[in-house]
Amino acid sequence: MSETFLIVGGDAAGMSAASKAKRDDPDREVVVLERGEWVSYGACGLPYYVKGEISDLEDLVAVTPERFIDERDIDLRMGHEATAIDTDERIVTVESDAETYEQSYDDLLISTGARALEPLIDGLDLEGVFTLHSMDAGREIKSYVENEDLDRVAVIGGGYVGIEMAEAFEAHDLDVALFEMLPQVLPTFGESVGEAVGDELREQGVDLRLSTQVDRLVGDGTVEAVETDDDSVPVDAVLVGAGVVPNAEIADDAGIELGETGAIATDEYGRTNVEDVYAAGDVAEMTHTVTGEPDHVPLALTANRAGRAIGQTVTGTETPVGEIAGTAVVKAFDLAAARTGITDEQRANEAGFDPVSVTIDAPSRAHYYPGGDKLELTMVADRETEQVLGASIVGREGVAKRIDTVATALHEGLTVEDVEYLDLAYAPPFSPTWDPVLTTAKVLNGKLG
Amino acid sequence: MSETFLIVGGDAAGMSAASKAKRDDPDREVVVLERGEWVSYGACGLPYYVKGEISDLEDLVAVTPERFIDERDIDLRMGHEATAIDTDERIVTVESDAETYEQSYDDLLISTGARALEPLIDGLDLEGVFTLHSMDAGREIKSYVENEDLDRVAVIGGGYVGIEMAEAFEAHDLDVALFEMLPQVLPTFGESVGEAVGDELREQGVDLRLSTQVDRLVGDGTVEAVETDDDSVPVDAVLVGAGVVPNAEIADDAGIELGETGAIATDEYGRTNVEDVYAAGDVAEMTHTVTGEPDHVPLALTANRAGRAIGQTVTGTETPVGEIAGTAVVKAFDLAAARTGITDEQRANEAGFDPVSVTIDAPSRAHYYPGGDKLELTMVADRETEQVLGASIVGREGVAKRIDTVATALHEGLTVEDVEYLDLAYAPPFSPTWDPVLTTAKVLNGKLG
Incomplete structure (x- = not known):
């Protein structure tokens, strides 16, 4: 019987690994568990979808589930969530609407991605408060912007997502206030970039509030204001872009080692500390080419190429996942x-x-x-x-x-x-x-x- | 007494060397002999000057002679041409309008550049036939285009200059025919680029004639037609862009070794085979980083950085001139x-x-x-x-x-x-x-x- 390559999570890393493994070894059984209803999507395009430059959410999908299943012969199971891993028995517990079952594996890839970080402030559960880290969230935000009568929107966080979403909201003629705790936007880009992008945001009409901690969101059912130390800013909607957290709990629970960043620790081939268990994408650490140290920089290319390399390694051609340099670019108006x-x-x-x-x-x-x-x-x-x-x-x-x-x-x-x-x-x-x-x-x- | 660093030729390589030497050792006597009336100019901008996107020829000058003399304290002698080098006596013979004299040196840089290659065809001396390898030529062509009643222009040669000038002429609503001996334009860019650029030229209205050898230019005083094997194409002006030839004769005559390309052979510090004699820019060979062999790729950056490195070496900090990769980019419409x-x-x-x-x-x-x-x-x-x-x-x-x-x-x-x-x-x-x-x-x- 053919060996089973089981992949938990069907976005960039997972589907790259599945596709490459199947291409290099068509007889390998490749099973992908995806808890949601989307695979292989370009989450990086969501701000431009909300902005209106991309008309259909489906346009962000590189390859549809049907094509993975029919053309690439991958056993892709949508709506199936892995809930536990037993690395001794090499079994993953899976829950779907219909059933709970155990799936065995010979090689396992954990590519469960990351989720939006929810800052420790009250009011995140009010209506009109969003994060942007899934296709469904993108659809909800766009619908909210188009169907509700909004004037003022707050963006919390001056990273990529915050800046791209400020541009998206401005394109809908909304007044945008952007709150950033630190004294600059894009802190990982250094001071000179932060200043230039800050100036650009202000010139484009964004009410930029640096060094400003948001204390809470308030409202009666629906969000009505962002409260800071010394101010209360009335808003009709809020986008929280405060960073991401790796979905590493399932690995941690299974005794798979996490690194200091909270993402799964991996070696140069994407292997975890447990034999035949790999991790890649936004849930995994990578080696930084300058420091030589593990780092967590969850970006699309890293996920794609690590997944691809692991797909190759699993099918017999040991291939390093490569190092990261934290290379990134962002459009700010x-x-x-x-x-x-x-x-x-x-x-x-x-x-x-x-x-x-x-x-x-x-x-x-x-x-x-x-x-x-x-x-x-x-x-x-x-x-x-x-x-x-x-x-x-x-x-x-x-x-x-x-x-x-x-x-x-x-x-x-x-x-x-x-x-x-x-x-x-x-x-x-x-x-x-x-x-x-x-x-x-x-x-x-x-x-x- | 201070040592003399003598530089023959005041464009990119020469003036970079002069400036760097003077900056690193202000006491060094730095003499530059420039036979023309321009120094440190951006010849690469000439097509855009002819096109009309740059209004003044002076805009192409990075640093004026006055600034080199007054601010940088360089003994820049305009209209002074070196006619012979005696490397035993370390003396260069110089001719100017006023006098012929001998200039001694301790270190010598030959940066005499290159000139337009004149193909072996009749009619190059007709009025309306131009090459583009000097500021004065640029001025003449622009004046001719603006003041004569031209309809049809021929460009001979499908390299950088030919393509950029085709664009420049088209911008003046002239009918442009481009003649290239080889089966593609931009031969050093490979076949796929040649095809794509060829298609673009045709789409932009250029009458592109590949694999076409020009036999002669004919006319009565002024050029009237380009004659090929099987055709005679009526034209009102001709631009010959057939490549360049290094101005290496003065070096050759002095017993300085040339390479197989006809340019001056140099080592990794830009040194020729004669002690304390350097060569840089369009007149010199450089080492190709892929082949490890000497090559002649006359481009602006190579000249600038080799000149700069030699300026540093001559003043005491040995600095390699770097290798070339033949990196180039050209705009084609x-x-x-x-x-x-x-x-x-x-x-x-x-x-x-x-x-x-x-x-x-x-x-x-x-x-x-x-x-x-x-x-x-x-x-x-x-x-x-x-x-x-x-x-x-x-x-x-x-x-x-x-x-x-x-x-x-x-x-x-x-x-x-x-x-x-x-x-x-x-x-x-x-x-x-x-x-x-x-x-x-x-x-x-x-x-x-």
Whole structure:
């Protein structure tokens, strides 16, 4: 009898693993348990669905359940929730509407993802209060925005989701107030990006409230106000974007080791501490390429490629899941902000480096070519090894893919001078002769002396 | 007395070297001989000046002669041409309008650039026939286009300059015929890019004549027709963009070694075979990072950074000039085409590799996000080492800086699988989850087995 590869959770990591395993070994029995009604969806597209740029929720689905089942011959079970794992017996307990049963496995992948973090404030259960971490939530928010008579919306949290949803709400002509506990938005992007994006949000009409702790949401059935230390802001709806929590309880209960981040600890092949049990995606830790330490950066690409690698490993070709650099980009109205690696000196110090950094402005095109704009770049290096540790870029064009140059450099541990001497593409419509990344390295190299 | 650093040629390489040397050692005597009336200009901007997007030729100048002389204390001599070098006596013969004199040096940099290649056809001396490799030529062409009553223009050569000038002429509502000897435009970009750019040129109204050898230009004083084997095409002006030739004669005459490409042979510090004589920019060879062999790829960034490195070396901090990957990007109307490294199997074979390559289409943004477009990517690898050898990308957005990821990978000799597992930036407005570069590596890796 063929061995069973059982996958718990059918989004990016799970379905990538299932597809790859089935492609590499068509005889392998691949079972996917998905508790919800969606698989393989692009949650990152939800803000643009709410905004109205994407008309159907179904457009976000890359591959439908029917195609996984019929074309890829994957035993995908929708509405089936894994509730317990017995790693000694290699059995998972499954609950569906119809039954509770035990499913055995030879290899197990836990790809249960993450859920929206619910901050410890009162009033989250009021009507009109939403988080955005599922397709159904996206549909509910859009319906609420379109069908209720809303004027003012609060966004709690200035991370990716908060900023993208502020843009989505503004597109519906709503007044948006954004509350962020910290003194800047996008804290993981470093200070210079936070300032630029903060300015952009204000210019676009967002009532930005930094260093502001929300104490509670109040209302009579439906949310009516956001209360802070010293203010009460009337609102008709609230979007909470306070980060995510890995859905790691099922692993923890089964004695599978979690890391310090609360996500499942994994090795370079995505293996947990229990034999033949893997974890990938938003529920799992990955190794950070700069620090060499485990980290939890739940992003789509990481999930996809780790799932794919595990699908390969399980079917006989041992494949590392790769390291992460924390590379990310976010659209904030007309700005793009990107980051990779370690973007500020404080975080570099915490990771044991002796950091030196620069922040510079550089034009996105040749100085004489029309239509360009200013980019702001920050680059951080270690004084002793002169290795680049990370960078951030913010601006109106040429941001997203410029950060990839630095991300690639991080994977190889390039020094600042290595980066300064990269042969990058130049033509007046696309870049100055010295690409802004090169110029930043040049200035940083000067500071390293 | 202070040592003299003498620089022959005041464009990108020369002025970068002069500026850096003077900054690092303000006491050093730095003399620059420039035979023309322009220094430190962006020749790459000339097509856009002719097109009309840049109003003043002076806008292309990064730093004026006055600033070099007054602010940077460089002994810049405009209209002074070096005519001979005596490397034994360390003396350069200089001619200016006023005098002929001998200038001694301790260190010498030859940065005499390149000139437009004149193909072996009759009629190049007719009025209305131009090349584009100097500021003055740019001015003449623009004046001719604006003041003469032109209808039809021929462009000879389908490289960067030919394509950019076709766009410039079309912007003046001229009928443009482009003649290219080879079966594709942009031959160094590989076949897939050539086809895509060829299609774009035709769609934009260019009469594209591939595999067409121009025999002669004919006319009575002024050019009237371009004659090929089997056709005579009436024209009112001709732009010849047939490539460039290094201005290496002065070096050759002085016994300084040239490489097989006809450019001056240099080592990793930009040194020629003669002590204390350096060469940089369009007149010099550089080491190609993929082949490890000398190559001649005359581009602006290479000149700038080699000049800068030599300025540093001469003043006491030995600094390699860096390797080249032949990274380039060109705008062709609404398309951008980019390349790095070795972009086709034939060239890879010639360089001693056992190549395998793929060409794929991939979306520039998430499939559901509006406004994206198709990119076409080619990636070449060596079957034995699995190293990436090069890539090309063509499309309407996100081309120029995506090639930089591959360029960075080439500098470090990354394998296809290394590239497949890079952590690159993703957000729906900027990229699919798997960036097209990653997808290309993934497909190529599959082909490597």
